Amino acid sequence: MTSDLVVIGIGQTLRGDDGAGLAAVKTWQQSYPDSARRSNLRVELAELPGIGLLSLLEGAQTAILVDAVRSGALPGTVHLLSEADLSNPLAGSATAHGWGVAETLALGWQLTPRQMPGSIRLVGIEAGDLGMGEMLSPPVAAALNLAANQIEQAICQVMA
Amino acid sequence: MNQNIEIPGLARVEGEGALYVRLKDGAVSEIELNIYEPPRFFEGFLQGRYFQEVPDITARICGICPVAYQMSSVQALEAAMGLSISPQARALRRLLYCAEYIESHALHIYMLQAPDLVGHESAISLAGEAPELVKKALRLKKTGNELLSAIGGRSVHPVNSCVGGFYRWPDRQSIYNLLPDLRWALQASLETVEWAITLDYPQFEQNYEFVALTHPDEYAIYDGEVLSSSGTHINHTAFEKHYLETHVRHSNALHSHSAAGTTYFVGPLARLNLNFAQLRPIAQQAAQKINLQLPLRNPYMGLLARAVELVEVCDLAIELAEAYQPAGESRISFEPRAGEGCGVSEAPRGLLYHRYIVDEHGMVRFARITPPTAQNFAQMEADLWALAPSAIQLPQEEASLAFEHLLRSYDPCISCATHFLKLKIERS
Numbered sequence: 043m044t045s046d047l048v049v050i051g052i053g054q055t056l057r058g059d060d061g062a063g064l065a066a067v068k069t070w071q072q073s074y075p076d077s078a079r080r081s082n083l084r085v086e087l088a089e090l091p092g093i094g095l096l097s098l099l100e101g102a103q104t105a106i107l108v109d110a111v112r113s114g115a116l117p118g119t120v121h122l123l124s125e126a127d128l129s130n131p132l133a134g135s136a137t138a139h140g141w142g143v144a145e146t147l148a149l150g151w152q153l154t155p156r157q158m159p160g161s162i163r164l165v166g167i168e169a170g171d172l173g174m175g176e177m178l179s180p181p182v183a184a185a186l187n188l189a190a191n192q193i194e195q196a197i198c199q200v201m202a
Numbered sequence: 203m204n205q206n207i208e209i210p211g212l213a214r215v216e217g218e219g220a221l222y223v224r225l226k227d228g229a230v231s232e233i234e235l236n237i238y239e240p241p242r243f244f245e246g247f248l249q250g251r252y253f254q255e256v257p258d259i260t261a262r263i264c265g266i267c268p269v270a271y272q273m274s275s276v277q278a279l280e281a282a283m284g285l286s287i288s289p290q291a292r293a294l295r296r297l298l299y300c301a302e303y304i305e306s307h308a309l310h311i312y313m314l315q316a317p318d319l320v321g322h323e324s325a326i327s328l329a330g331e332a333p334e335l336v337k338k339a340l341r342l343k344k345t346g347n348e349l350l351s352a353i354g355g356r357s358v359h360p361v362n363s364c365v366g367g368f369y370r371w372p373d374r375q376s377i378y379n380l381l382p383d384l385r386w387a388l389q390a391s392l393e394t395v396e397w398a399i400t401l402d403y404p405q406f407e408q409n410y411e412f413v414a415l416t417h418p419d420e421y422a423i424y425d426g427e428v429l430s431s432s433g434t435h436i437n438h439t440a441f442e443k444h445y446l447e448t449h450v451r452h453s454n455a456l457h458s459h460s461a462a463g464t465t466y467f468v469g470p471l472a473r474l475n476l477n478f479a480q481l482r483p484i485a486q487q488a489a490q491k492i493n494l495q496l497p498l499r500n501p502y503m504g505l506l507a508r509a510v511e512l513v514e515v516c517d518l519a520i521e522l523a524e525a526y527q528p529a530g531e532s533r534i535s536f537e538p539r540a541g542e543g544c545g546v547s548e549a550p551r552g553l554l555y556h557r558y559i560v561d562e563h564g565m566v567r568f569a570r571i572t573p574p575t576a577q578n579f580a581q582m583e584a585d586l587w588a589l590a591p592s593a594i595q596l597p598q599e600e601a602s603l604a605f606e607h608l609l610r611s612y613d614p615c616i617s618c619a620t621h622f623l624k625l626k627i628e629r630s
Contacts, residue, residue, distance in 0.1 A: 056247075056262055089359055090265025093309065094347050096340065141313070145326065153329045153336055174243040 046082040047200055048102035048159070049193060052109040052143060054090055059117065059169035059182045062189070063109040064089065066167055070190035077194055080201075093141040096150045096157070104200045105159040106193060109143060110169040110182075117170025118181035120189045122196065125162040161200070165192045221605055223590060230590040235583050235609070248569040253279050253538060253560050254365055260556075260571070261359050264615060266309065269302035269350070270549030271571075272363045273424060274556040279365045281543025282560050285534055291367040293522055296424050297377075298353045298360065299547070300519035303423070304387060305346030306550035307470075307508040307515075310613050311394060312339030315505050318607040319401045335397075342390055342512075345383045349519065352376045364533055371528030384520050391512035392488055398509040399492040403502045406608070408588060410499060410581065411464055412472035413445070415548050421480045421514055422473070423548045429476050430466065431497070438546040441555050447572060458577040465580040468552030469613065470507035471498050485514040501585060502611045508550075538564030549574050551613045575615040582612055 051067030054060040064087055071078040071085065078085060086098050099105050111121060128147055141149075143164075150158045167189050171179040178186075224232040244263060248256055260275045261268035273295060280287065287295075312335065313325040322328040329336040353372045354360020362368050415426030415438070428444070429435050436444055444461050460466055475497040478486065489510045498507060544557035552574025559568035585608055593604040 054262075089262065092265050093313065093340070093343060094305075097344055097347065145324070149326050149329060149336075152326060153333055153340070174247070 045084040045102050047080075047104045047106070047197065048084045048086060048098065049078075049106045049197070050086045050088055050091075050095070050098055050108065052088055052091060052095070052107060055176060056174060058171045058173050058175055058177065059167075059179050060110045060172055061176070062167040062169060062178060062182050062186070063107075063165075065178060065183075066108050066165065066186050066189035066193065069186040070193040073187065073190045074194045077197060083197070091146075093146050093149070095141075095143065095146045096154070099150065099159055099162075100157050102159045104161045105163070106196050106200075107143065107162065107164045108189065108193060109164065109166055111164075111166035112169055113166075115168045116181070117168050117179060118185035119168040120185055120192055121164075121166040121168065122192055123164040123166060128162065128164060163196050165189055165196065221586070221609065223586070223594070223601075223605065225594060228594075230587070230594060233583060233586050233590065235579065235586065245569045245571055248558075248566050251566050253282075253558070253564045253566055256558070256566060256569075257363050257365065258359075258361055261361075261363075265359070266306050267302060267549045267551065267615065268359050269298050269354070269363075270547055270554050271556075272360065273299060273547040274545045274549075274554045274571075275558075276363055276365050277425060277545025277547065278543045278556040278558050279545070279560065281545060282541035282558055283365065283536060283539055283543070284541065285366055285536060287367050287534065288530070290527075290529070291532070292424070293525070294353060294368060294372075295363070297519060297522040297526070298350065298363070299423050300515040300522065301346045301349035301353065303346070303511060303515040303550050304519070305343045305350065307512045308339050308342035308346060310550070311398070311505055311508050311512070312336060312342075314613070315502075315610055316401070318603075318610060319403065319502070319505070338390055338393075342387055342394075345380070345387045348383065349377075349380055349523075352380060366536060367531075367533030369533065371532045374526060374528055377523050377526050381520065381523055384516060384523060388484075388513065388516040388520060391509065391516045392484075394512055395488045395492060395506075395509045398506050399494075401505070403500060403505075404607070405500075406502060406585075406589065407499045408501070408585060410471075411460065411466040412475050412497070413460075413466045413468050413553060413577075414472040414476045415546060415553060416477055417480065419480070421477050421482070421485075421511075421518075423515075425545075425547060428546065428553070430460070431472075431476060432460075432462075432464075434460075438555070439544055441544065441546065441572075442557070442570075445555075445572075445577070447576065457580045457583075458572065459580055465584050466577065467501075467581045468574045468577050469504060470511055470550070470552075471501065471504050472552065473548060474498065474507040474510060481510070481514055482517050484517045485510050488513045501608065504611050504613065538562070542568075544570075549615075551575065551615055552577060573615060575612075578612055578614070582609060582614070 051064040053063040220236045222234040256275045257272045260271035263271050317325050317328045355362045412431040415422035416429040417426035447458050540562040542559045546555050555572040557570040561567050593601045
C-alpha cells in the first residue's frame with residue numbers, strides 16, 4: 043500500500059504499559075483528527091506484528107513507529123529516536139519465537155533496503171508496569187498526550 | 203541526542219524465559235526451565251466475560267498462533283452451547299488454520315531454527331550469506347499473513363471468527379486473488395523439504411511418547427480425537443482424565459504428564475509420526491522423495507516435519523480456496539445457554555486444549571487452557587538432562603548454544619512475552 047507516511051502503533055495490549063504505543067497512536071488520532079485523516083498518510087495499529095512489520099513498512103517513504111520501550115528512564119518518558127539510533131539491534135538473537143522491532147528493521151535494511159522507508163523515526167514511551175492486564179500505569183497514561191504531540195511534530199517535520 | 207540510551211528489548215518485555223543449569227563437582231546437579239505462561243492469567247481474565255468475547259481475547263495471547271487459540275475456544279464454546287457449525291464454516295476455519303501454519307512454520311523453519319543448524323547466530327546473519335533463502339521465507343510468511351488477513355480481517359490478530367461460525371463471509375474474490383501466491387508457496391514448500399533434508403541435524407534420538415489429534419479423513423489440525431504412540435486413543439472430551447497438569451516449584455507454568463506419570467511430546471513430530479497416512483498425496487510423496495524414515499525421534503528434526511506439513515497446508519489451502527463459495531448465513535443464530543464444553547485443535551506447535559463453563563446468560567464461569575508448550579515442558583526438561591552430560595564438556599558459550607538450540611527446536615511459545623530466552627549456566 044503506497045503512502046508518503048505510515049504511522050504504526052505497536053504493542054501488546056494485555057501487558058500493561060506494553061500497550062502504550064497503541065494507546066499513543068489512538069490519542070494522536072483523537073487529538074489531531076485532521077492530521078490523522080490526511081490522504082497521504084496511513085495508520086496501522088499492529089499489536090504484535092513481529093517480522094510482519096516489514097510488510098507494513100512497504101510502500102511508505104517515511105515511517106513513524108510508536109512503541110513501548112525500556113531504557114532505564116522514568117516510566118512515561120517519551121523518547122524520539124531516528125533510524126541511526128535503531129540500527130544497532132540490541133534486541134539480540136536469542137529469540138525463541140518472535141521478532142523484535144530492532145531485529146526486524148535490521149533484517150529489512152539488510153535484505154530488502156529498497157522496500158524500506160527512506161526515513162524511520164520511533165516515538166518510544168518508557169514502560170513501567172508490564173504485568174498482565176489491560177491498564178496503563180498512571181505515569182504512562184499521563185504521557186500519552188506528550189507522545190501524541192511528538193507523533194504530530196514528527197509528521198509536521200516530514201511534511202514540511 | 204545528548205545521552206545514549208540502551209533499549210535492550212525494544213519490543214516486548216524481556217527475560218521471561220530462562221534456563222538454569224547448575225553444576226556440582228563437574229556434574230549437572232540441577233536443571234530448571236522457567237517459561238512464563240500467560241494462559242494461566244487468561245483463565246482468570248476470561249472469567250466473567252461474555253462468551254463471544256473469548257475468541258478475540260484468547261487470540262491476543264500470541265502474535266504467532268492466534269488462530270489456534272480461536273479455533274480451540276470456539277469449538278469448546280460451541281460444544282457448551284450445543285451448536286454444530288455448517289460444513290462451509292468448518293472449511294473456512296480449516297483454510298484460516300492453513301494460513302497460520304504457513305506463516306508460523308515459515309518463520310520457525312527459516313528464521314528461527316535454520317540459523318542454528320547452519321551455524322549462524324540469527325536470520326540476520328544468515329540473510330547476509332543466503333539472501334534468497336531468507337527472502338523466500340519472508341514471502342512464504344507474507345502469503346500466510348495475507349490469507350489470514352483476507353479471512354480474519356487482520357494480518358496478526360484475526361477478528362472474524364466467532365462462536366457459531368464467522369461474523370461475515372470473506373469476499374470470494376479476495377480469497378481467489380491469493381491463489382497464485384498459494385501455488386507459488388506450494389512449490390516453495392516442496393523446495394523447502396528438499397533443502398531441509400540437506401541440513402546437518404545433531405544426533406539426539408530419544409524414546410518419546412508422541413501425542414496428537416487424529417482424524418480418519420484428514421491430517422488432523424482443526425479437530426480430532428487424541429492419539430498417543432503408546433496406543434491410547436481417546437475422545438477429546440476425556441483429555442483431562444488422561445493428561446494431567448501439575449505445578450512445579452521453579453515455574454509458574456503447569457507441567458503436563460500422562461495419567462501413567464510419563465512425559466509426552468506434542469507438535470509436528472507427533473503429528474507426522476502418528477498421522478502420516480492421512481497426509482495428502484503430495485505431502486506423502488515429498489516425504490518419500492527425501493526418504494524420510496518414520497518415526498522421527500530427534501527433536502531437531504521437527505524442522506523436517508514442519509517442512510512436510512508446509513506442503514500439506516499449502517496444497518490444502520489451494521483446494522479450500524478454489525472451492526470457497528460463500529452462501530447462506532455465515533453464523534448460526536442462537537441464544538446462549540448454560541453449559542460446559544471442551545475443544546481441541548493442533549496449534550503449529552502442538553495440541554491446544556480449551557474447556558469452558560458458561561452460565562445461562564452466556565457469561566464465562568470457568569476457563570481451562572492447556573497450551574502445547576506447557577505440555578512439552580516436562581519433556582523439554584527431560585531432553586535437557588539427556589543433553590547435559592555432553593553439553594557441559596563444551597566451552598561455556600557453546601554449551602549455552604547447545605541448550606538453546608535444543609529448546610528452540612521445540613518452537614516454544616513464550617506467549618505475550620518478549621520472546622526472549624535468557625540462558626544462565628552457573629558453575630560451582
